[in-house]
Amino acid sequence: MQTPTATRRLTRQDARTLFLASLGGALEFYDFIIFVFFATVIAKLFFPAGMPDWLQQIQAFGIFAAGYLARPLGGIIMAHFGDLFGRKRVFTFSVFLMAVPTLVMGLLPTYASIGIAAPLLLLLMRVLQGAAIGGEAPGAWVFVSEHVPANRVGVATGMLTGGLTGGILLGSLMATAINTAYTPAEVADWAWRIPFITGGIFGLVAMYLRRWLHETPVFEAMRARIGEESREMPLKAVLRGQGSAVIVSMLVTWMLTAAIVVVILMTPALFQKLHALTPATTLEANVAATFTLTVMAVVVGALLDRFGALRVGMIGSLALIAATYALYYGVEANPANLLPLYALAGATVGIITVVPYVMVNAFPAATRFTGVSFSYNVAYAVFGGITPLLVSVMMAGNRHAAAHYVAAVVVIGMGALMWNATRTARAAALETPVEAQPALR
Template sequence: MTNEHSLAAQPGSFAQAPGRTAPERRRAVAAGIIGNTLEWYDFGVYGFLATLLAKQFFPASGQYIGLLQTFGAFGAGFIARPLGSILLGRMGDIIGRKAVLTLTILMMAVGTIAIGVVPTYAHIGIAAPLVLLVARLLQGLAAGGEWGNAAAFLAEWAKPGRRGFYGGLLLASVSGGLLLGSGVAACVSTALSPEQMTDWGWRIPFLLGAALIPVGLYMRRNVEEPPKFRSQPTGDVPQNQTAFPALLLRAACICLPLLMASYMVTVYMPSYAQLYGAIPRSMALWANTCALALTVVGAPVVGLLSDLYGRRRQMLICAVLLVVLAYPMYGLIASGVSFPTFFAIQMLLTAVVVGFNGAVPATVAELFPTATRAVGAALANAIAGVFGGFTPFISTWLIKESGSVASPAWLVVFSGAAALLALIGIKEMAHRELT
């Protein structure tokens, strides 16, 4: 046994374990973060431009049905995520994290280009939404393998006592991609007239994202596998496989706020604010951009705090806050508040979500052994993602059926309650060595 175990108990310590040099670690972290940022930019732009996509691909359905169908296609990407997590997660555990992370960025690029160039319903009829659906499914497969492999990759490259910080960087890269997408959508919406945006401007964010993919691809092809993975026999499977289902269920519940709550307060919020809070599109997008910026800055800080003081307690507190605050805050937005009040509400909800989610990547990676870490983390995230991907769809349906525009808040409450129950039974792993 190396001395890494003793070092792991000292959050502020640093040592060069065999095969781990500082330049290698920096390159690995940069590749994981930048590639992930670009992938989630591509994935998130769809949600930010949902109201415009509904007009282009489902014009004959009316506003409500068209938006529902658009969000249905958004959710379809999340249906593909479990399959991607199983296939690409297991590949990551067998052939390596690096190879799979390179493949996922290529798959995401193809899906994004397809959405950016496909003719609309007015030009090719039913083929247009079908191409949109296939592109979303391909993006979903890529995203299914991306998160688990990236979480395993960064956790295994992390220096002792810094897995939370590295996991926070992973969350920051996800939010950074969404932030970039939200910022680009806001800039394009501000620069172009509503007619130009509806006609052709919506394509610009997709095409810009596709143009940036080669940067992440180059970086991922020029990094090494984590030393923890290299020391593991290829395809090795732990003897105690019976524990995997229980760990998977617990990890999926912990991931629910990462997918459901965060999507409700970021990806879905611009559409919600426009439709039910009377907030103009450009202002809603700028508020969302600020919320994502808070996530980018806050997630590594939260991850670092979880390294120093433990992850479990802070996650329990934030889960309780999600349960308590969600419904009153959405009720306020629906009552027609001013933009400053809406902005304050979104920042508050974002701060609580970040307080929880900043520690999620490290926590989930720590639950699984090296031989099943990528597939376990990927599948847990994908299972939660099925719920998260359909939050806009379910929210739209809930409002229609219940007559209450605050009803989507119950999805946030559900995610917080499920995570709370899952956290009660886990041990604190912040200062222990990975298995």
């Protein structure tokens, strides 16, 4: 496959690549997130019946969190091989590594059948899921960005980001359907298995479809220039000479975690507690927010191609801050405002597409997969881990602390975008490459 020019239009092959990549990303994120929607049922089935409910719940969420802890290691290992031996192989393997544990989780015997082996096997499957998701998002962003011309990288990363967030939407819709179609007793007895088995099967289908994808032109050109034997370890190169790119990538990832974890994942539970809203009401609004996020992630990608990361990122970040405050203050004033304000806030979260756009342009081809994966997964593990705890503690003293936290982190992200623009402009003026920012083409 020839390397595309920097300004050509997207071809039918490009469209197929973006579709298959986005579909696989959506199914993989569905597999990763579906656990949290059935955590209460899983807690009762995979731990001793005599254990207090609160302890069962803590241990179930602990197993869920183990997937996040496994992300950095899995992502770094897969990125290492992706930079050395090709994006496609790792990109396909990540779906397989997610699909199989998800399918197994849907078939696992419970504690009543095999005792302590049940939660241990569940934990093992969750760790494998975490390793898979650690390679999926960075690998997918790199894969699609290296397939399209440079002036379409925003659309490519936007479609992929929309696919990933679409996976969260699929999980929410599946959870709603299962809990609507079956009684609580039926869900606890057997229906909870349906989402996992379905996700595993469709994940294997996505893996099969990815067999038809081609290796990226960027990697093929790089492999033609230098032999694999002569290249140094990618992570060593990233840590030794691309520190500024890593810091920028981590800071913008922090902004992404604040938007996703607080606005999308935590807000329904917070509003149930703050305003005595029912789970059904908050879930309906959350579905609307996730839908508008998925759509706007693609729209923001198109805007990035036209106006660049700095302008789009700054305006979008201000919109995110304003919409988050409107959501928290508006629902407090009148709970009937929940659905429209949550849908608006979800739309502004679409600015997260700026994160992969910045990251894939921040590292050279030889270390791009490793640089993106290391920065994104380590930052997500750290900030994604502390955010729920920190926001919960802050909420005890201020009802609007969640909005304050999002605003503060987004301001930090805006600073990172300005810093990145400055270093790029300085390098261009000196006609030398940014520490780690050559063009994708």
